[in-house]
Amino acid sequence: MSKYNLDYLDELEAEAIHIMREVAGQFEKPALLFSGGKDSITLVRLAEKAFRPGKFPFPLVHIDTGHNFEETITYRDKMVARIGEKLIIGHVQDSIDQGKVVEQTGKNASRNALQTVTLLDTIALHKFDACIGGARRDEEKARAKERIFSVRDEFGQWDPKRQRPELWNIYNGKIHKGENVRVFPISNWTELDVWNYIKREKIELPSIYFAHNRDVITRNGQLMAASPFLNMDDEDIVEHKMVRFRTVGDMSCTAAVESDADQLDDIIAEISASKISERGARMDDKVSEAAMEDRKKGGYF
Numbered sequence: 001m002s003k004y005n006l007d008y009l010d011e012l013e014a015e016a017i018h019i020m021r022e023v024a025g026q027f028e029k030p031a032l033l034f035s036g037g038k039d040s041i042t043l044v045r046l047a048e049k050a051f052r053p054g055k056f057p058f059p060l061v062h063i064d065t066g067h068n069f070e071e072t073i074t075y076r077d078k079m080v081a082r083i084g085e086k087l088i089i090g091h092v093q094d095s096i097d098q099g100k101v102v103e104q105t106g107k108n109a110s111r112n113a114l115q116t117v118t119l120l121d122t123i124a125l126h127k128f129d130a131c132i133g134g135a136r137r138d139e140e141k142a143r144a145k146e147r148i149f150s151v152r153d154e155f156g157q158w159d160p161k162r163q164r165p166e167l168w169n170i171y172n173g174k175i176h177k178g179e180n181v182r183v184f185p186i187s188n189w190t191e192l193d194v195w196n197y198i199k200r201e202k203i204e205l206p207s208i209y210f211a212h213n214r215d216v217i218t219r220n221g222q223l224m225a226a227s228p229f230l231n232m233d234d235e236d237i238v239e240h241k242m243v244r245f246r247t248v249g250d251m252s253c254t255a256a257v258e259s260d261a262d263q264l265d266d267i268i269a270e271i272s273a274s275k276i277s278e279r280g281a282r283m284d285d286k287v288s289e290a291a292m293e294d295r296k297k298g299g300y301f
Contacts, residue, residue: 009197016043016185017050018169019148023058023130023183024051026173030058030130030183031088031123036072037248038205039134042186042194044083045203058132059086063119065111065250066093067229072248075206090122107231108220110252120156123180130173130181138190139278148187154178191246191278192271199264211244211262222255246271246278 023030032047034040047056062076080087092114095101100121101114123131137144147163149171164172173181186194198205215226217236224230226238229251243256244267261267 009193009200012186012189012193013046013049013197015169015188016046019171019183019185020047020050020132022171022173023132026171027130027181029126029128030132031061031126031128032056032058032132033119033134034060034062034076034087035134035248036062036068036076036206037134038194038198038209039136039186041079041203041205042197043132043134044079045201046185048083056085059088061088061090061122061126061128061131063090063115063122064092065115066091067111067227067250067252069206069208069225069245069248069251069254071206071208075204088122088126090118092118094118095121107233108252109231110250112250112253115250116156123156128180129175130183132183132185134186135182135184136189136191136194137187146182146184146187148184149173150182150184151175152180152182156180158182192268195264195268195271199268206248208245208248210267211242211259213240214243214256215239216241216243216256223258224255225251227251 032040032043034044044060051057060080064073076087092101092111095114095118096103101117104110104113122128135146137146145160145163146158147166149164149166150158151162151164152158153162154176166172175181189197197203215238216223217226217230217232217238218224219230219236223241223243226232226236230236241256241258242260244259244261245254245256247254259270261270
């Protein structure tokens with residue numbers, strides 16, 4: 001009898017597809033959180049494999065800070081047009097205009113933390129009971145604590161003490177009225193796994209992931225893209241450097257790294273040699289030792 005073996009990417013893919021189908025089977029109104037970053041783009045490819053030739057059993061949801069990279073928004077719109085799926089956009093500016101959040105001031109002001117209120121309002125408005133996200137355990141220690149099916153209470157809050165056991169590939173999606181679940185199909189993947197999968201699947205990405213020339217300033221030891229969304233002053237010196245971004249978020253909190261890696265193989269080699277995680281380029285994670293965990297407890301995705 002012949003033995004059928006999967007390579008490690010096949011195994012990760014099969015697990016993620018199984019999780020997505022569990023979401024479709026267990027929940028009434030799921031959604032896929034889409035940021036335009038490589039992890040959520042990978043989720044879209046996995047959803048295509050899980051549900052094509054049918055339509056996705058959920059819409060894509062983007063929480064738009066209004067301070068996104070132009071390349072990311074352009075990619076988002078082209079991708080949605082290509083796959084023909086529904087996109088729901090929650091605007092942080094609406095939350096500001098409604099007085100639900102207050103725009104930060106000061107040199108390091110960012111809208112990133114304001115996303116939580118907009119996300120929770122979007123979930124409530126559309127009555128989503130599960131939100132699929134691209135978080136991975138290797139990104140940050142708070143995310144390493146979280147289960148694949150992560151239950152949030154009626155206020156969208158995460159309590160690490162309420163984590164459910166996940167034995168083998170059995171996932172418990174039972175929730176009470178008002179609660180919802182955040183689901184992470186690629187939780188067991190690493191950054192390198194994602195890049196190897198992107199290479200294998202020939203997935204197109206926003207251009208900012210590849211080395212390019214850009215005007216940047218150095219702030220708090222990090223290279224930030226010079227933009228109208230940064231509160232710049234005379235101390236900020238604009239330089240022209242060859243950079244790329246390992247992670248994509250709000251322009252006011254996402255730093256670049258100097259790099260000449262403009263091809264997938266070069267990026268994979270660069271990541272393999274790196275001793276700094278990709279979240280090391282996110283200013284919002286440097287607010288405190290427990291910055292990510294505090295945001296998750298407040299409802300962050």
